[in-house]
Amino acid sequence: MTEFTPFLSLGGGILIGLAAVLFMALHGRIAGMTGILGGVIPPLASDWPLRAAFLAGAIAAPAIFVMAGGSIPFAVPVATPLLAIGGFIVGIGVYYGSGCTSGHGVCGMARLSPRSFVATCTFMIATFVTVYVTRHVLGL
Template structure:
């Protein structure tokens, strides 16, 4: 394995991580709720969802923040190594996995681990190890 040093950006990654932690902490302090994106999105899409306004604004911030970054720092080059069928299958699997795990990386991996939740630790270990295994199988065993 080699590291692409010109593309290694520890300061922007650190800054992004701090912003994610700050946003999740402020959301928990202000609303008493976890900033799990899948849960927030599900709540906003429900007609009788509680606190839809602030949840919608939080999600809007999640969408606007990268656009502001691109405005000042330029857009990164994004390359997908699969076609639309692969992307659709991947999206479907992520959606099913999120529903099955009762949360996503932001809910379990960021907020749940910060609260020392055993359930979130198990969920995070499961989805991370599954991701590692899938990448290994696809790249090294199947050669795709």
């Protein structure tokens, strides 16, 4: 069972929302992680330094949290090959869905984008089905 951490979750959600709002307000861009990542992998986007700085912040923030005495419990209950398969499937979904959970679920829904509402509902349904099948049908 996953540990329930309402205050850490609320704090993280506020920081994600603040970062998304600031990125849109200051740069006119959606803070979708796969879109940002896509611009720092060759061929580089013209604004790749901005994208690299955003990604560096996303990596540095948890590191700073841990150095300040916080802890991030992390456990993966499945084998590495299954993680790789899952990552591949998610990559296909991100490509055909024109975005990821941060782009659609956080930014798109905040902008009341109908496409993002459909995409986020699709992500969530796929998640529920995947967890049910892997845990209760396959017993993984």
